[in-house]
Amino acid sequence: MTEQQMNNKPKTPGTVFFLFGATGDLARRKLFPALYSLYREGKLSEDFAVIGVARRPRTQDEFRDDIYQSIQEFCRYKAQEGEQWTAFADHFEYKSLDINNVEGYHELREQTESLEERYGIPGNRLFYLALAPELFGSVSLNLQKGGMLDSKGWHRLVIEKPFGYNLESAQKLNEELNQVFKEEEIFRIDHYLGKEMVQNIEVLRFGNALFEPLWNNKHIANVQITLSETVGVEERGGYYDHAGALRDMGQNHMLQMLTMIAMEPPSRLLPEDIRDEKVKVLRSLRPYATSNEVKNNVVRAQYTQGQAGGKTLPGYREEDKVDPASNTETFFSAKVMVDNFRWAGVPFYIRTGKRLPVKTTEVVVEFQNMPTNVYLGQRHTLEPNLLVIRVNPMEGIYIKINAKKPGTESQIEPLAMEFCQSCLIGINSPEAYERLIHDAAEGDSTYFTRWDEVATAWAFIDKIARAWSENPGDINHYPAGTWGPKEASDLLEQDGFHWWPVNGQEEDNVIWIKS
Numbered sequence: 001m002t003e004q005q006m007n008n009k010p011k012t013p014g015t016v017f018f019l020f021g022a023t024g025d026l027a028r029r030k031l032f033p034a035l036y037s038l039y040r041e042g043k044l045s046e047d048f049a050v051i052g053v054a055r056r057p058r059t060q061d062e063f064r065d066d067i068y069q070s071i072q073e074f075c076r077y078k079a080q081e082g083e084q085w086t087a088f089a090d091h092f093e094y095k096s097l098d099i100n101n102v103e104g105y106h107e108l109r110e111q112t113e114s115l116e117e118r119y120g121i122p123g124n125r126l127f128y129l130a131l132a133p134e135l136f137g138s139v140s141l142n143l144q145k146g147g148m149l150d151s152k153g154w155h156r157l158v159i160e161k162p163f164g165y166n167l168e169s170a171q172k173l174n175e176e177l178n179q180v181f182k183e184e185e186i187f188r189i190d191h192y193l194g195k196e197m198v199q200n201i202e203v204l205r206f207g208n209a210l211f212e213p214l215w216n217n218k219h220i221a222n223v224q225i226t227l228s229e230t231v232g233v234e235e236r237g238g239y240y241d242h243a244g245a246l247r248d249m250g251q252n253h254m255l256q257m258l259t260m261i262a263m264e265p266p267s268r269l270l271p272e273d274i275r276d277e278k279v280k281v282l283r284s285l286r287p288y289a290t291s292n293e294v295k296n297n298v299v300r301a302q303y304t305q306g307q308a309g310g311k312t313l314p315g316y317r318e319e320d321k322v323d324p325a326s327n328t329e330t331f332f333s334a335k336v337m338v339d340n341f342r343w344a345g346v347p348f349y350i351r352t353g354k355r356l357p358v359k360t361t362e363v364v365v366e367f368q369n370m371p372t373n374v375y376l377g378q379r380h381t382l383e384p385n386l387l388v389i390r391v392n393p394m395e396g397i398y399i400k401i402n403a404k405k406p407g408t409e410s411q412i413e414p415l416a417m418e419f420c421q422s423c424l425i426g427i428n429s430p431e432a433y434e435r436l437i438h439d440a441a442e443g444d445s446t447y448f449t450r451w452d453e454v455a456t457a458w459a460f461i462d463k464i465a466r467a468w469s470e471n472p473g474d475i476n477h478y479p480a481g482t483w484g485p486k487e488a489s490d491l492l493e494q495d496g497f498h499w500w501p502v503n504g505q506e507e508d509n510v511i512w513i514k515s
């Protein structure tokens with residue numbers, strides 16, 4: 001969905017949104033701001049209500065104050081005190097409830113019905129679980145037992161990641177959810193699918209005769225996907241130390257981005273057609289058959305103390321709530337092969353890590369060299385053409401080509417033509433969570449992961465995790481503030497490639513033509 005499509009989107013139907021985990025980090029940083037932006041842009045119908053659920057006590061005023069603070073700090077619109085704010089905040093109520101207490105759901109039901117009556121909401125209920133994953137199954141069962149699914153309208157469950165810890169636990173969770181909700185009522189969040197430029201991959205590919213004919217192993221040499229973060233584990237050490245980069249980013253965001261790059265054009269732009277094509281890519285991933293194959297194709301590493309911006313950054317083992325002897329990876333990089341007709345022989349290199357030099361998400365598509373270099377006699381090497389899709393924090397694309405240096409006889413130089421969408425005045429791209437909450441309320445599951453995608457992704461990831469668990473101490477290290485271990489570069493160098501510089505580290509031998 002492009003920004004224009006998002007702007008053209010209708011208002012959501014009358015809905016009660018339940019935010020389970022309303023006092024948590026995700027609600028504060030992402031969910032309240034997303035609801036406010038939707039409201040400010042007129043994309044929420046007037047007949048909406050939000051009930052925040054968590055255990056700790058909060059008066060309605062305290063809860064609304066929390067929301068106000070969250071919006072001031074994290075939203076792309078600032079809350080304006082006065083009538084407009086009061087009109088928005090009035091839609092929010094809080095319910096203190098331990099999700100394991102079934103009795104409490106009967107009270108929640110009464111509160112809900114009274115809000116539905118007040119706003120004329122026809123019984124549509126959207127349950128957003130911003131909770132620790134081990135609570136997902138109980139909430140869904142208790143919603144049923146507590147009569148929360150007896151209303152006349154639709155009922156949808158929006159589930160945060162991680163969806164399971166491995167294939168087995170994901171299957172168990174899915175079975176629990178399926179006792180209550182049908183697959184079409186379950187919206188599994190992968191917030192990368194809500195990002196403007198991830199959704200734009202589809203348009204770039206299927207809307208441009210310039211790219212799609214070249215989008216295959218005859219013309220593309222390799223694809224590089226980088227999701228780098230400068231932050232460490234922050235307050236999430238307890239969760240992260242159990243998950244690691246492979247499960248936290250690999251199983252979901254990285255593989256989902258890979259599917260968007262590699263999928264076949266769907267016959268129609270309908271959710272099931274798109275998701276059918278994505279799952280075919282996941283099924284085509286070449287599994288690593290042995291631990292040795294994992295070792296040769298996947299690199300894991302953990303950050304140690306390092307320097308960035310004149311500051312000393314702690315090593316991972318010194319972080320809060322992290323085991324001081326932890327071998328959890330904070331970085332991984334892999335060479336992934338997609339064994340189908342389109343991609344046979346084209347390596348997809350993926351890497352992600354915390355405490356890397358820049359925050360960026362970028363896809364680099366490196367095209368093959370020209371069949372012969374007619375300029376070789378004049379001692380010119382030709383750089384490969386690149387298409388670079390910048391997902392965040394900058395949004396846009398650039399294309400790197402070779403061109404004649406003006407005014408010279410035959411000198412050739414690389415030229416990058418850049419379209420920086422996020423630099424354009426007036427563009428204030430919606431946050432991923434805005435699109436996803438809006439889509440879920442509309443029942444559009446295109447950018448949510450279907451069960452077979454989740455299961456197939458876990459089957460691929462489990463092989464890596466299992467091989468690693470055989471030798472937990474066999475992990476590389478990198479100083480915080482660097483690009484990970486040398487082994488991550490070796491992965492490409494052994495194939496004759498290298499990581500292209502990403503956002504913020506533009507090549508200086510290239511002439512940049514910027515939008």
Ligand SMILES: NC(=O)C1=CN([C@@H]2O[C@H](COP(=O)(O)OP(=O)(O)OC[C@H]3O[C@@H](n4cnc5c(N)ncnc54)[C@H](OP(=O)(O)O)[C@@H]3O)[C@@H](O)[C@H]2O)C=CC1
Binds near residue numbers: 054
């Ligand atoms: N934070 C982030 O950036 C991201 C988070 N996620 C996912 O979102 C989910 C939530 O994460 P996050 O917000 O960081 O977690 P937090 O630990 O910050 O928040 C957890 C929330 O759950 C509530 N809670 C815990 N136990 C119960 C219970 N028994 N009954 C009712 N409420 C309960 C807590 O409130 P109280 O203590 O008051 O009960 C709190 O509101 C997780 O699945 C996480 O993996 C995904 C991507 C990014």
Ligand SMILES: O=C1O[C@H](COP(=O)(O)O)[C@@H](O)[C@H](O)[C@H]1O
Binds near residue numbers: 229248249361
């Ligand atoms: O899902 C997650 O994503 C964030 C990174 O998201 P971004 O939108 O800021 O790129 C990551 O920090 C976190 O560990 C992970 O759980």
